[in-house]
Amino acid sequence: MKKITAFLICLLMVLFSIPSNAYAVGDGNFDGGGGGMGNGSSQNFWNPGNDGVRVTIIRTKDQMPVTEPIDFSNQNQPSSIVHFGKVSKIQYRNGDSLSPQVNRYVSYQPSEPLPRIIASSSYSINIEATKKYFCSEYALKLISDITGMSYENLINGDYKVLLEPIAYFTFQGAYMAMTAHEAALYDEALGGQLRAYMVSLTHKNLPLALYLQTSDMGFPAWSGGSDQKVSDEEIKSYLGIGIVRFSDADKGVDVDSNTYEYRCDTDVISSITVKTDKRRTPDNPISVTFSVNGQNYTLNNIYIPEGESQKVWFKWHTPKTPQTLSIAVSVSGAAAKSSSITANIVELKEKTPPNPTANDKNNNFSQSNIPSKVEKTSATWGEWDCYWEPKWVWESDWDWVSDGDDSGHWEDNGEWVDRGDWKYRWIAYYANFSATMNVKPDSKAPTAYSKTMKSGYGINLNVVTNLNSNAPASAITGAQNVISYYPEFNYQTYDRVLDMINSGYYSSFQLRKNKYSTYNNRTHFTPIWYPDGTYSVYAEVIDVWTPDGMLSTNVNDYVNIKGSLYDDWHIGPQF
Structure with a gap:
């Protein structure tokens, strides 16, 4: 031995x-x-x-x-x-x-x-x-x-x-x-x-x-x-x-908690970021369920490479009344803690300007600069896709075959075997948002010409938006709200919320019908005391939602004031 x-x-x-x-x-x-x-x-x-x-x-x-x-x-x-x-x-x-x-x-x-x-x-x-x-x-x-x-x-x-x-x-x-x-x-x-x-x-x-x-x-x-x-x-x-x-050990699946402020009766996108320390493939995918207001939104087949992350989102419509909602987030297919999103639903309430009169005066008025508020006009995000990359190899299986008389030979009874593996590719999404505003004299201003008018008459607003994106509809919304501000109030105190005329990625907005207008026009009356010069309107275009948050932009346009509607009055004997 x-x-x-x-x-x-x-x-x-x-x-x-x-x-x-x-x-x-x-x-x-x-x-x-x-x-x-x-x-x-x-x-x-x-x-x-x-x-x-x-x-x-x-x-x-x-x-x-x-x-x-x-x-x-x-x-x-x-x-x-x-x-x-x-x-x-x-x-x-x-x-x-x-x-x-x-x-x-x-x-x-x-x-x-x-x-x-x-x-x-x-x-x-x-x-x-x-x-x-x-x-x-x-x-x-x-x-x-x-x-x-x-x-x-x-x-x-x-x-x-x-x-x-x-x-x-x-x-x-x-x-x-x-x-x-x-x-x-x-x-x-x-x-x-x-x-x-x-x-x-x-x-x-x-x-x-x-x-x-x-x-x-x-x-x-x-x-x-x-x-x-x-x-x-x-x-x-x-x-x-x-x-x-x-x-x-599977720490992501790390799920973050977010707080959002949404307007009532609005399409929105809510998202979380999911990170995993273990690769996720079609063999062991992640599923995320969002539960809000009695409804469940489940996203299946989420694939993430080891140590990587991505946003997971869902699209939903907010209630018509103000309230605070907790969106429960649960992850299956992974050892993850549950999480939640807080959604503060607020009412977008117009602070309607008072009715202007012919006797209004403001001798101490001085023009303010147009506001320059923070805006976000672009977003990028993405998601992982997973695909199988085959790798065929020959696996030998040698067997001894007897030829008789204590002799024999080896035979390879192997087979081709796919030794491939899952591979990942990143699908990148973007969203770019822009808007323009056109301010012009109201059609009932008899002496207006092009963008020049007399004070005391009304103006019309038209806001047109453009959302350019390669993302699926489930990940984006068009602009849904516009709030306009006016120079006679130093762009404070009062505002007008515009009506959406056309919805979608190329939405358009106009002023609401003015109850003080004899013709029920979509108009805002300039004060009769407004001095000659530029009358600039400022507006915030909001509620363009993506998984990367809300996009918004600020727009402004003007008319020229020259004279007042008193100049169009003539008092004399009738013949």
Whole structure:
């Protein structure tokens, strides 16, 4: 036996000198299968139940191990076992290579025995028992004690626990320990010899003991069968891995809380920003539901790359009466806290100017500058789209075919397998808003010419808006309100809210019908005392809503005042 072991170790050195029951705390992302064993021999065999688990604590944000892997087994494993050191699947993925070792092997026997990890012909594994065990407070505190990481830090959501099944078996007379990933690398180094002698263990039961139900930490979920022989490439890409994650590990899904002020009886857009520390694909999308005023608005199939964010929005119509509403926000498909949006619904009430009279005077009037209020005329936002990018690779499946007379040959019964992955593209949206206002004398001003008129007569306003956007209708509204201010009131105290004549992205607005107008015209009367010169009207165009907030712009236009309506009166004898 010593001679066989020494020969095997020498062979390994040559090959690898060539570069190449407490309450649940965690959430287990793994499943398992396998079963059935081929015939063994005195040189190549495995005793069912002789298994274990390698445990590595991984930092979520960069997927890096923060502790040395530790091995658990129910049996007392000898330190002289042939092994490859304590290396995790992530470390192999990052470039570590196999390093054969003899002696100095350490494994831990927990006081509460592990469930059976690897299936056999006489035993089907209970994956729920495995989840319950490794998600328990007992197991996690044991891992914390051995690794030296505090229990509170371990479960705070910044880390995940990587699990890998281990098989202890005899191969070519040497007693060995290896994870599924190591078995695949070892088989490649031996040119398929491990698979040839131990296929049911190393290429079925061991790798299928644990695999991911959902993609995580850069490893895709396994969608193949749970009782089939698998290739080295499949093992390295998919199998022999389980993950315990914790409730706060998916921190976004971070959902912000916003407060909006809306006008009554208005189309609006409400939005939140969603951020995730875990990539979201069609395999595990996010859904967001907004609940307001007895109605639910659900946005499904939200895809976001790891560590990225996007706005999620919905379009709705505000009530006709002033009130404060709380919009509840809930996220499904992720471990996220609920959030809310506060919507203050206010009435846009006109402060109608008083009726001007022929006797009005204002000897102390001085003109004010046209206001220059903050405006927002453009917005940009976007959303992530996700698509599958295929990558077809040939996966070999070498089988020994006997030709009789103790001879035979190897046949590759492999197949083409899509090893592609989800990719992302950013769909960028924009909205640009503008408006113009035209002020002109009212048609009932008999002596007006072009933009020149006498004081005391009325003026008409016409505001035309333009919203240019590539966004869907569900993300934008046209302008819905215009408030106009006048120089005789120093653009304060009184205002007029315009009527919407045409709605949409090219909406138009005019003055409301004036109850003091003899002809019920849409007019505003200039004061008879207004001095000669420029009479400028200022207006704010508002309630253009996008996920990036409200767009607004300020407009102004003028007429020239020259004389007063008294100049149009003539008093004389009637002939």
